[in-house]
Amino acid sequence: MSSADDEYEIAVVGGGPAGLTTALYGARLGHETVLIDRGGGRAAMMADTHNVIGVTEDVSGNELLATGREQVESYGGTFERGFVTDVVETEDGRFRLTTKDAEMLADRVVLATGFSDERPDPPLPRNAKGLHWCLHCDAYMFVDEPVYVMGHGEAAAHVAMIMLNVTDDVDVLTRGAEPTWSDETAAQLEAHPVEVVHEDVAGIENDPDSGWLEAMEFEDGARREYRGGFPMYGSDYNTALAEGLGCDLTEGGEVDVDDHGRTSVDGVFAVGDVTPGHNQVPVALGQGAKAGLAVHKEIREFPRSAEEIARDGAVDADEVPAISPGLLANAVAHEGHAGGPRTEAEGGSEAEQPAADDD
Template sequence: MPKKIAPRHAPPEKPRTDFDVLIVGAGSAGLSAAMLLGRCLRRVLVCGSGAPRNVTSPAVHAFLSRDGTKPADLLQLGREQLKPYTTVQLQQACVSQIRPTDYGFQVAIESEAGRAYSVTARKVLLATGVEDELPPLPGMREMWGRGVLHCPYCHGWEARDTPLAVYGHGKSATGLALLISRWSKDVILVTDGPGNLTQNARRRLRQQHIRVLEEPISHLEGTKRGELRHIVFKNGDKLARHAVFLHPQQHQRSPLAQELGCRITGKGAVWVDKGGQTSVPGIYAAGDNTPGPQKAIIAAADGTRAAMIINEMMTREECPR
């Protein structure tokens, strides 16, 4: 159970809460938000559980000053750099319920050891991320993050000038294949059955010398280290490739936003305004669970921006006109 920290300032004529801000999620967004709020002398509790989404990736890329850092090392460094901010507490725990009250939120938490407890907070930041739903092909999950990739901005440079594949169909796969052609002149779109491609899409792919293979796929063949060697089709043919890129379906890693009644976009993301505020007053969101590009450095920036807005909102509450 976290220690309760005396508030530096309390909103006038309102009950004091255990924390100014509860942050759910201890990835790039959550830790960045915690750092800024700690620097604002805010009482913060960060609850994180489970492995990060990029746990299988060998490195985080295009993160200024941290290019090539292992995902676990990046988060460990973030946790270490929070230590000077004594108003911030980190807990390996799962938030099971958030209930609005007249003065903020009542939060039910379960520790790793299974101990249940509750705390109160004035504001909540959801930095819970998303889960990727990979196609049910043997080899997809085993090679995820090494031979099976989702982000060319994260992995394209490492895969440059090698034979690459893009998996998918329709408009999304066409766009991804065209994008991947920036890094390799040998790109093949594999659709695992009918590609549902328009004539215009096929024309654009031909212009970039991108072949389309619509043969059903049996499985992916690779090494024990998760490196791709071949895409194996059901007719027995093998296609030698260094990596395959795809845009997997995703779902919210946590049901908290939906349970709170937050607006969810048509693509399944938590809607937020420019300051990270959801449709529910006092509930904010940042990182991969919100709309927009998904990269560690962008999640960190989202967390920082949301933390600034949260601090300024609480300051206005503490300094009424």
């Protein structure tokens, strides 16, 4: 495709860990790539980063995402702050993406739109200081501490029992709602040392210095100490763009994908929390990498197939390398280039690079 400012080979919608990784692979593998992100998201809520090898726990989610954006841009990827309101397939098999301020065309679209957790009604502990959203990320923080699980469905009951692996003090807070877990789950819960508290929460006590949760007050006057816990009220998957394109969804409401992020619509991929699986940063990174490689294999110029050679002839010397002049110049000037960063005098400027075929 042509390399106009609003035309790309890969458009990634959503700038969380999965979307950033897909965009990073796209740019590093020589494809004109745009990442469109409205900001926020689940990863941005992280006060600390857990379970990511090589990333220390004092790195916040916003810092992690900002570093990712810088990496994508350093390899020639384009970052756009905006909210994609619509994606439609064009007659020539590309995709038109619309934001409030712009329209873009792309050969492939990767949806990394995530989901939003259903929040219980206040009063609530402070986010990341007693209110936590990821069991497997944050359970370690509450080893041998009193913990609550907020909710009245199957997930709440099972998370409460799971937390018994790290602490012996776990309550389920139904907040006045009638439990909706099954009879089998009820029997299972009764066989574990978990207390079910039916009264609603009336107040929250926080440590005046750290802001961390200390206790909750209940409508019956009881006061119970907790250091943290998990609300389990379900998730709203951000699938509007996928549904508009005709992508299949799972029974759980996620975008249905294969092992490399391909959806049921050719040219459309989905990664991260909008797809089935563990909602973990390392998992999202892996999904982004696999989708990035899958997209690359679909759109790279070479090797030319036997059928294409028979139809179009052998590859001419002036057709390689199959990378745009801008990305080529960016690559040879990058600090990670094998020859070392080239100055303009050494042949690092775009004007001095060999012409590349953008089609």
